[in-house]
Amino acid sequence: MLDAEPSIYSLIVLVLLSVAQAVSLVSKGRLATPASLPVLWGLFLALAVSEWISFIAALWILAIISFCALREYLSLVDIRLEDRWGILFSYFSIPFMFYLIQIDWYGFFIVAIPVYAFLLMPVCVALGGRSRGIVFSVGALDFGLFFYVSCMGHLCYLAFFSERIAMLMIATVAAADLIHRALRNRPRALRVPLQVVVACVLFTGLAEWSAIPLNHSFALGIIIPLLVCLGRFTLKQIEDDLGIRADRLQPGRGRTIDALKSYLFIAPIVFHYLRWFLKWGAL
Amino acid sequence: MGRPLINTLRIALHLLIIRPLLRLLFGVNVVGRENLDGVDRFIMAANHNSHLDIFLLLSALPPGKTAKTHPVAARDYFEKPAWLFGIVQFLLRPIWVDRNNSGLAAIKEMQRRLDDGCSIIIFPEGTRGQAGELQDFRGGVGLIARQNPDIPVVPVYLEGPERAFPKDAAFPLPLWNHITIGPPQLIRGKSREITSALYRHLKTLADEEQAYRQRRQPEPHRPFVAAVIGIDGSGKSTLSRRVIGCFKGESCFVGDGLELFTNGEPHDAQPLTINEVRKWMGRQAKSAKNLARYKMRKLAELLLRDRLLSEVERWYRPDHIFMDGSPLLNMTAWAMLFHEEFFNAEVCSKALDILSGKDDRLKKDPIFEQFPELKALRKLNLNHLHLPDAVIFLDVDPEVSMQRIASRGEAVQAHENTEKLTKLRAAYHLVCDVLEQSRPVCRLSGDKSLEQLTQEAAAFIKKVGSGVDETD
Secondary structure, three states, X not given: OOOOOOOHHHHHHHHHHHHHHHHHHHOOOOOOOOOOHHHHHHXXXXXXXXXXXXXXXXXXXXXXXXXXXXXXXXXHOOOOHHHHHHHHHHHHHHHHHHHHHHOOOHXXXXXXXXXHHHHHHHHHHHHOOOOOOHHHHHHHHHHHHHHHHHHHHHHHHHHHHOHHHHHHHHHHHHHHHHHHHHOOOOOHHHHHHHHHHHHHHHHHHOHHHHOOOHHHHHHHHHHHHHHHHHHHHHXXXXXXXXXXXXXXXXXXXXXXXXXXXXXXXXXXXXXXXXXXXXXXXXX | OOHHHHHHHHHHHHHHHHHHXXXXXXXXXXXXXXXXXXXXXXXXXXXXXXXXXXXXXXXXXXXXXXXXXXXXXXXXXXXXXXXXXXXXXXXXXXXXXOOOOOOHHHHHHHHHHHHOXXXXXXXXXXXXXXXXXXXXXOOHHHHHHHHOOOOOEEEXXXXXXXXXXXXXXXXXXXXXXXXXXXXXXXXXXXXXXXXXXXXXXXXXXXXXXHOOOOOOOOOOOOOEEEEEEOOOOOOHHHHHHHHHOOOOOXXXXXXXXXXXXXXXXXXXXXXXXXXXXXXXXXXXXXXXXXHHXXXXXHHHHHHHHHHHHHHHHHHOOOOEEEEEOOHHHHHHHHHHHHOHHHOOHHHHHHHHHHHOOOOOOOOOOHHHHHOHHHHHHHHOOOOOOOOOOEEEEEEOOHHHHHHHHHHHOOOOOOOOOHHHHHHXXXXXXXXXXXXXXOOOEEEEEOOOOHHHHHHHHHHHHHHHHHHHHHHO
């Protein structure tokens, strides 16, 4: 919406990621690639499609990623037999949310999950007819809806405003993750400043390309790595409880949601930062 | 002549429609696919929780084997309506088992298919079981494996279909399914041994899969504990057993022995080690020559009995527990025999509070000087005894109970004489007086007939028990 013309960067990154993905498929796991590669590839595919082909197609690719993440989360969480209507409702909220983005109805999009879904979903769960354990069920489904549908929707809306800033955000988070992985055994006092420096360089260096004023680029470069750190700390504990372990990240056992966690934690914050300070919503 | 065409159609349907649909909608993760490499024919044994199971198993096979693998299915389940039977017959070409008749025909059919070079899929549980629980295996898989010692049996554990499409669900939900293919087994021996070996293999796979699952706290289960107290020979245990007969659900009687009842009918239970220890201690107490020796042994027995109550709650999870005496109340009443001079209502109330761990404020109280046992128990942190939810006091004249004890023909215990029992009876009355302020207590006079007593006691428990359920 804000970008004048499609940028070549998205294609370059997509090609690089596709090559890595192809190598990992052809080598059948002998060449170890990060477990988060498919998700990163999916996100960049959506952004490249959005820039070069159509935003609507990209939107539904992101909806599919959202569905995969929610499905994986619901497969891991301990649900009762009686929650099935609630789960069905949660799945149906995905196309609804993404349709709201497609027609650019921001007012409804922003309240759809926290107001309507959070009120209607418990009704569906209560239809199951057993009160014992319903609080935990509603809580678990609420988190799933919020994180894997609402936050994913924010990511999509961010791409709707500007694919470039979405791409920049994803690249920054990926870089922060990479630094975290590479320097896992080093103290945090070394890791976090390095992540901040890399993010600031990325954002300020590309400020002209992303069309964000220099001071806000700088601020985002500081905020994003710190929040990635916070998000990882929070989601790590949730993943522990869900039984997701870094050494067995199989499909359906946390590979998707583990890869998505940092992007989803950041997306609403960056989105609302830009809406508030750059007045994007008024456009 | 239409055979090859139908076959091609079937394979195309499986590979081009069912397989992608399962992967896209539900998500299929196959672990251990390499275990099937180089295996020509096999007998696949999997757990069975859902209608999705068979399609998931077929989708995990190498494409070439899809059409040459046949499941074993129950004819009576799929027979009606006819269109369902037709679809199942076309898609899967199962080996039909008639569950109402002998399975020999099915075994013969399985053998025929194996001889044709086909593989079979069998669900040894026989039917779709409870979600996530492995049921006992039927014998058929052992029979067919014994007849074909050179065909490997492949144990497969399916996790996920019990959530994606459980037994009683109206619709399937998109949730991940994990198929763990275990290493092929060549098991030799009797068919029963093969079946149990296979069960162990599948159980191992199941335990590995379940180990990291998220689990909620189990639902709290608190049984209703009723204690029947009274002096020796008052017929407490007889009354308890009769009262249990009036109750539905799982009941447990904790007396000299440990007895389990379902809907009033006795049944066997896994023995508890602590109960054996307690019984031994009880025998030691009974054979004690004098009161001083009796005291320590009885005390140990009572503490073990209280511990046993926790174990019973934990392992048997009954709805009602009936106790012949209550460790807490017995201990309090027994204080009367040893320190008669200090025993009154106030002391009794304090003792109950201390022993049930209610009152920690009583640090320096004269009661600890009067009853050093209390001090010792508290020091040892043994002062958290169970206070029963309801108490029935069976009040019997000591003369009558002495006659009953004599008629048992057992050795008379140290305290079993009219004088001591009279004191004990008074002590129980006092305990009941104190208890009545906080718990429902029912005093029954022992000179009534057993029928009448049972009715009154059962009515009392039902009244009190329903009140407890409501407040919970």
